Amino acid sequence: MDLVLLVFIFVLAAFLGFELISKVPSQLHTPLMSGSNAISGITIVGALIAAGETTGTLSAWLGFAAVVLAAINVVGGYLVTDRMLGMFKKKDASKPKAD
Amino acid sequence: MDTADMLINLAYIAASVIFIFGIKMLGSADTARKGNRLSSLGMLIAVVVTLFNRDIISYQLIIVGLIVGSLIGLIAARLVKMTSMPELVALLNGFGGLSSLLVGWAEYERITHITGTTGSLNENGELITKTIIDLSHFDAFTAATIALAILIGGVTFTGSVYAWGKLSGKLSGRPTLFKGQRALNAVIAALIVVFGVIMTVSAPHVGPGQIYLLILLSLALGILAVMPIGGGDMPVVISLLNSCSGLAASAAGFVIGNNVLIVAGCLVGASGLILTVIMCKAMNRTLGNVLFSGFGSTVQAASG
Numbered sequence: 001m002d003l004v005l006l007v008f009i010f011v012l013a014a015f016l017g018f019e020l021i022s023k024v025p026s027q028l029h030t031p032l033m034s035g036s037n038a039i040s041g042i043t044i045v046g047a048l049i050a051a052g053e054t055t056g057t058l059s060a061w062l063g064f065a066a067v068v069l070a071a072i073n074v075v076g077g078y079l080v081t082d083r084m085l086g087m088f089k090k091k092d093a094s095k096p097k098a099d
Numbered sequence: 100m101d102t103a104d105m106l107i108n109l110a111y112i113a114a115s116v117i118f119i120f121g122i123k124m125l126g127s128a129d130t131a132r133k134g135n136r137l138s139s140l141g142m143l144i145a146v147v148v149t150l151f152n153r154d155i156i157s158y159q160l161i162i163v164g165l166i167v168g169s170l171i172g173l174i175a176a177r178l179v180k181m182t183s184m185p186e187l188v189a190l191l192n193g194f195g196g197l198s199s200l201l202v203g204w205a206e207y208e209r210i211t212h213i214t215g216t217t218g219s220l221n222e223n224g225e226l227i228t229k230t231i232i233d234l235s236h237f238d239a240f241t242a243a244t245i246a247l248a249i250l251i252g253g254v255t256f257t258g259s260v261y262a263w264g265k266l267s268g269k270l271s272g273r274p275t276l277f278k279g280q281r282a283l284n285a286v287i288a289a290l291i292v293v294f295g296v297i298m299t300v301s302a303p304h305v306g307p308g309q310i311y312l313l314i315l316l317s318l319a320l321g322i323l324a325v326m327p328i329g330g331g332d333m334p335v336v337i338s339l340l341n342s343c344s345g346l347a348a349s350a351a352g353f354v355i356g357n358n359v360l361i362v363a364g365c366l367v368g369a370s371g372l373i374l375t376v377i378m379c380k381a382m383n384r385t386l387g388n389v390l391f392s393g394f395g396s397t398v399q400a401a402s403g
Contacts, residue, residue, distance in 0.1 A: 003240060006353060006361060013362045016119065017369025021377070024126045029378055030334070034188045035125045035135045036371055037341045039118055041191075042142065042363040043199045043348040045149045046355050050205035051164055052155030059208035064160040066201035071168025072175070073195040074146075078139040079176030080187055085132040087181065 031084045038077025044070035103151060110148040111359035117141030118363050122370055145359055189263040189337045192344050196255025199347035200314065203248030206354045207310055210237045211303075237303035241354065246295040246313060248350035253317025254324065255343045261325040262333050262340065272330025280327060281391075287320050324390075332389045335378050339386070342371030 024032055047070045050063025118141045124134025146165075155161070172191075179187045215233035218226050264270035294313050298305050328336055345367025352360025379386050 002356065006356065006358070009358055010349060010353075010361050010365050013365035014369045017122075017366040017371075018373055020119065020122050020366070021126055021370045021373040024374065024377060025128060026381055028126065028128060028131060029338075029374065029381075030185055030188070031131060031135070032122075032125045032374055033334075033338045033341050033371070034184070035131075035138065036122060036367045036374075037188055037192045037195065037344065038135075039121070039138055039142070039363055040195050040341065040345040040348050040367040041198075042118075042145060042360055043195060043202055043351050044142075045145055045357060045360055046202040046206075046348075046351045047164075047198055048146065048149045048161055049152055049154055049355060049357075050202055050209070051160045052152070052157060053205075053209060055157045055159060057208070057212065059205040059212070060157070060160055062201045062205035062208060064164045066198040066205065067161060067164030068168040068171075069194040069201070070198040071165050072172040073191045073198065074142055075169045075172030076176045076187065076191045077172070077195075078135060078142070079173060080179065080184055080191070081135045082132065083176065083181075084184055085135060088128065088131070 027088065031081055031088075034077060034081040034084060038074055038081060041070050041074035041077055044074055103153065107148045107151060108358065110144055111357075114141040114145040114148075114359055115362040115366075117144070118366060122366060145363075183267065185334060185337065186263050186266045189259050189266060189333070189340070192337065192341050193256045193259030193263065195344045196252045196259060196340070196347050198252070199344070199351045200249050200252030200256060200317075202351040203245045203252065203354050204310060204314070206241075207245050207305070207307075210234075210241065211305075234303035237305075239299050239302045242302035242305055243295065243299040244350055244353040245310075246298050248347060248354050249310070249313050250291055250295065250317045251343055251347040251350055253314055254321040255340050255347055257318045257321030258325045258343075259321075259337065259340045261322050262336050265325075265330045266333045266337075272333075274329045275326045280323065284320065284323050287316055287323065291316050291320065328390065335375060335382070335384075335386075335389050338371060338375040338378055339390075342368050342375060345369075345371055 044067065047063055047066035050059055051067045053060035053063060118138055121134045121138025121141060124130035124137065175187060211232065211234065213233045213236060214230050216228045217231050218228045221227050261270065265272050291313065294309065294316070298309055325336060345364045349361050349364030349368060352364055376386060379389055
């Protein structure tokens with residue numbers, strides 16, 4: 001039953017994901033990709049649980065490596081997306097002045 | 100489910116809702132930056148409540164891992180040049196994929212080392228207890244999802260790193276094709292499917308050798324799949340690999356039975372796929388054309 005429930009959640013999330021993205025202006029393609037890449041770093045949740053195993057086991061060390069990698073993905077991903085979008089804002093703000 | 104578990108799961112639902120709004124807001128210019136910050140809040144919630152998970156026994160590796168990873172991420176995002184940002188995204192995406200692979204592998208290691216005790220009476224009537232490996236938690240479904248997490252995570256990792264190399268000019272941007280490459284790709288993909296099925300049906304008796312072999316094949320497939328695609332098409336490939344890294348996280352979510360991983364991963368997987376198709380359309384190409392035609396940069400060079 002649990003398993004069916006998880007698959008059910010997965011299918012609904014897939015439909016939601018398909019519907020979320022419709023008309024995206026082309027200059028937002030890269031930031032959107034970068035922002036959703038940061039979200040895919042959610043695997044850090046699984047990594048944390050694995051790294052919290054009794055210390056010294058192989059699975060804890062694998063979890064540790066997974067935490068480091070996922071944290072790089074999450075922190076780097078959000079910050080770099082924010083920087084990209086910050087560049088747009090400056091451009092948008094300077095445009096009305098030029099007009 | 101006790102109260103703590105329930106609170107954690109409620110927080111996961113909140114995080115999932117925040118991710119949905121975040122992705123939605125990222126799609127329009129006025130709200131994009133706010134959407135990104137909102138989704139980072141969702142991530143913070145998910146990470147903080149996970150620390151209260153009662154399966155976590157020791158915090159040493161977690162704290163060190165979080166600090167080291169966050170610092171590297173922070174420095175990379177601060178120092179990167181504006182023009183090199185797409186490359187950095189490719190590399191970060193690869194790290195996410197590798198992380199999902201490791202989560203799948205770690206769960207395999209954990210689940211095959213759960214011990215239990217068994218008691219038996221010897222000839223003098225004394226109770227003898229023995230510690231044995233308890234494989235009863237390792238069912239066919241777990242084996243299948245571990246195989247999927249390793250496969251998708253592995254392909255995402257090497258594919259993204261190769262795409263990073265092409266974009267940054269460290270590797271030749273020209274499509275590399277050798278004789279029989281497509282046949283080799285097909286053979287490797289078929290082997291992965293066969294090994295995945297064997298793992299699934301033979302669970303719980305899956306040896307570490309099978310896991311290592313699956314990891315190696317997946318890593319090889321990632322490189323071979325990106326090799327024939329030209330440097331000019333890398334943004335589309337990275338977008339597709341981003342979608343894959345979402346699916347890898349989702350597969351890892353199935354491995355450990357965690358709903359926030361499944362939802363957030365699947366959201367990225369599905370929205371990433373749509374974004375990839377949109378990017379292809381903007382270039383007047385189809386996805387199949389980008390992935391299998393083997394030109395890309397040569398076409399751009401000829402036309403421009």
